[in-house]
Amino acid sequence: DAGVTQSPTHLIKTRGQQVTLRCSPKSGHDTVSWYQQALGQGPQFIFQYYEEEERQRGNFPDRFSGHQFPNYSSELNVNALLLGDSALYLCASSYDRSNQPQHFGDGTRLSIL
């Protein structure tokens, strides 16, 4: 049973560039959430996708956008990268029913130079 898979593992970009991160949810899960984890901090919620739509959003600027595909996989896009966007980006998947925990992937380490 495949868990949550994310790609790429590591990424180096420069300021002003754009980046796309990918996530495949755990088998049977239909909801994908994205989190940003800065060094020394806990994960911060970016947004959640369900039925190919953004259902919830945290306090992140419009530079952060996403997409969910019919197979439930998801992408996180970040435009106009800033140094402060350097972080570990985590994808979590869950089944859209009450009281279901989220399962996390290994994350993508994004470094901005």
Next chain:
Amino acid sequence: AQSVSQHNHHVILSEAASLELGCNYSYGGTVNLFWYVQYPGQHLQLLLKYFSGDPLVKGIKGFEAEFIKSKFSFNLRKPSVQWSDTAEYFCAVRGGSQGNLIFGKGTKLSVKP
């Protein structure tokens, strides 16, 4: 706004010592509560969860946590830690039974053999 506070940034214990990690949250309604663990080089794993019912919940690897509603607390405990428990521990809260998680900043646990 919801928030989670973890009292200890770094805890150092010897093997066989008892562990208690504090977690307080701020939210006025029904909550789901979680403890996640992140072993070095690994993804976030669910340690235990509380949705309703018995406020004392048992998780994997001998961990347990107690939900005290009047204190808005969900402290993690283990009677006797092992070197393999060295990891970072995150407390998280979810308002209601679905939706995003709010994480604390994490507590790094180092267990000396």
